[in-house]
Amino acid sequence: MSETERKRRVRRLPREVRERQIADAAVEVFSRHGYHTASMDEIAEVAGVSKPMVYAYLGSKEELFAACIRREAQRLLKAIADGVRNDVEPDMQLWTGLRSFFHFVGSNRSSWMVLHRQALAVGGEFAEEVSQMRSRSIELVAALVVASGTRKGIGEQAEKSGEALAAALVGAAESLADWWLDHPGVPADVLASWLMNLVWLGFGDLVAGEVWSPKDLTPPA
Amino acid sequence: MSETERKRRVRRLPREVRERQIADAAVEVFSRHGYHTASMDEIAEVAGVSKPMVYAYLGSKEELFAACIRREAQRLLKAIADGVRNDVEPDMQLWTGLRSFFHFVGSNRSSWMVLHRQALAVGGEFAEEVSQMRSRSIELVAALVVASGTRKGIGEQAEKSGEALAAALVGAAESLADWWLDHPGVPADVLASWLMNLVWLGFGDLVAGEVWSPKDLTPPA
DNA sequence: GGGATAACCTACTCACGAGTAGATTGGCGG
DNA sequence: CCGCCAATCTACTCGTGAGTAGGTTATCCC
Numbered sequence: 416m417s418e419t420e421r422k423r424r425v426r427r428l429p430r431e432v433r434e435r436q437i438a439d440a441a442v443e444v445f446s447r448h449g450y451h452t453a454s455m456d457e458i459a460e461v462a463g464v465s466k467p468m469v470y471a472y473l474g475s476k477e478e479l480f481a482a483c484i485r486r487e488a489q490r491l492l493k494a495i496a497d498g499v500r501n502d503v504e505p506d507m508q509l510w511t512g513l514r515s516f517f518h519f520v521g522s523n524r525s526s527w528m529v530l531h532r533q534a535l536a537v538g539g540e541f542a543e544e545v546s547q548m549r550s551r552s553i554e555l556v557a558a559l560v561v562a563s564g565t566r567k568g569i570g571e572q573a574e575k576s577g578e579a580l581a582a583a584l585v586g587a588a589e590s591l592a593d594w595w596l597d598h599p600g601v602p603a604d605v606l607a608s609w610l611m612n613l614v615w616l617g618f619g620d621l622v623a624g625e626v627w628s629p630k631d632l633t634p635p636a
Numbered sequence: 637m638s639e640t641e642r643k644r645r646v647r648r649l650p651r652e653v654r655e656r657q658i659a660d661a662a663v664e665v666f667s668r669h670g671y672h673t674a675s676m677d678e679i680a681e682v683a684g685v686s687k688p689m690v691y692a693y694l695g696s697k698e699e700l701f702a703a704c705i706r707r708e709a710q711r712l713l714k715a716i717a718d719g720v721r722n723d724v725e726p727d728m729q730l731w732t733g734l735r736s737f738f739h740f741v742g743s744n745r746s747s748w749m750v751l752h753r754q755a756l757a758v759g760g761e762f763a764e765e766v767s768q769m770r771s772r773s774i775e776l777v778a779a780l781v782v783a784s785g786t787r788k789g790i791g792e793q794a795e796k797s798g799e800a801l802a803a804a805l806v807g808a809a810e811s812l813a814d815w816w817l818d819h820p821g822v823p824a825d826v827l828a829s830w831l832m833n834l835v836w837l838g839f840g841d842l843v844a845g846e847v848w849s850p851k852d853l854t855p856p857a
Numbered sequence: 858g859g860g861a862t863a864a865c866c867t868a869c870t871c872a873c874g875a876g877t878a879g880a881t882t883g884g885c886g887g
Numbered sequence: 888c889c890g891c892c893a894a895t896c897t898a899c900t901c902g903t904g905a906g907t908a909g910g911t912t913a914t915c916c917c
Contacts, residue, residue: 456904538670578815583815
């Protein structure tokens with residue numbers, strides 16, 4: 416390596432910059448290997464610094480992971496908040512939200528994998544953080560659902576099940592995002608439309624009082 | 637400890653029995669702590685044997701985990717297969733399937749947590765195993781959806797999106813199962829009904845040619 | 858230019874947990 | 888009743904990776 420290269424590589428950067436580099440590296444490595452399998456050495460290497468720097472700036476492995484979770488969760492929430500229109504009908508609100516969500520996942524795969532796959536599995540405080548974000552989303556969705564029909568058809572049942580259905584919808588979106596990772600080539604908007612078609616008509620018919628119910632089973636011949 | 641107690645505790649059991657005890661313990665411990673955090677020592681302790689027994693009977697930690705995954709996946713699939721009625725209409729097939737699924741989760745929480753939360757996060761062969769089970773479920777659901785309407789309304793769009801929607805539904809079921817863990821007191825049948833109401837009417841309207849589509853957005857004031 | 862200080866590194870310690878060697882003993886077939 | 892073997896244990900090794908001690912040097916500012 417030439418002297419110039421050496422000097423360029425060794426150039427010292429302000430803490431602020433390094434912290435971002437390290438956090439970026441951490442998100443990538445955590446998303447690749449998962450919390451436990453990821454090593455601080457690899458994170459340091461990917462970030463282009465040595466291990467003590469990581470500890471000096473971001474603290475222990477747990478703290479580093481927590482920082483990643485927090486940062487990525489914030490970014491996701493902001494992306495959705497920026498994309499959602501709250502001056503429109505509930506269905507449009509939901510659609511704009513889903514749209515933003517899929518766009519975010521599409522252009523931030525590592526972030527999504529860390530949030531969805533890793534944080535939940537690790538448990539403890541981390542899962543808490545993510546759970547809260549998830550809960551906020553669910554409540555939001557639940558509010559939309561209730562607002563859309565003001566329970567005009569089904570009353571008590573809808574109230575009880577509202578949160579559960581919201582959870583199901585959020586899960587469906589997450590699952591669809593995962594499916595997307597293995598089947599790229601579909602635009603985010605199309606994904607969002609599919610999901611809207613799947614669930615909104617379901618929600619719509621629900622509030623209109625139309626319900627599916629199991630028929631009696633006759634024993635097989 | 638008295639001599640009798642000592643003898644009872646120390647009584648030797650045939651390999652077959654010990655293997656089951658160890659596997660049971662492993663599922664419980666893995667579900668509590670996750671793959672990496674779980675220690676072979678704790679598994680041995682919970683199983684009531686010493687560590688070398690675990691290695692002698694079930695092999696390495698990886699092998700043990702794989703065995704757990706396989707066993708629990710089989711149990712889950714069998715439970716669903718036993719519960720599903722394939723001599724009835726597609727909607728009833730789906731309902732009976734969901735019903736069995738929720739019943740299984742309700743009475744086998746540890747199994748479910750290992751399969752859903754841990755196996756995916758660990759990655760590698762394990763995730764493969766679970767992914768395959770998941771894929772089989774998704775294909776099955778997709779078949780139901782297609783069969784139910786024979787694409788009578790939307791054609792190509794439905795074909796492309798069928799698998800994605802099935803993935804979404806499976807995800808919704810999984811997510812609802814997770815929600816259930818935090819909100820017990822709802823019977824499994826009710827959960828299944830909620831989900832049917834949510835998605836089936838969506839599917840139904842889809843195949844009937846009814847679609848939701850975003851309206852044009854006018855900029856806010 | 859020359860301290861001061863923050864950026865940065867090499868090279869360690871140390872705990873924890875996977876995996877094992879080798880001794881011990883209950884219980885069954887003869 | 889006895890020998891044999893499978894069942895079982897205690898007590899280790901050893902690799903790996905988190906976390907750190909202590910020194911070095913670039914860069915800023917006067």
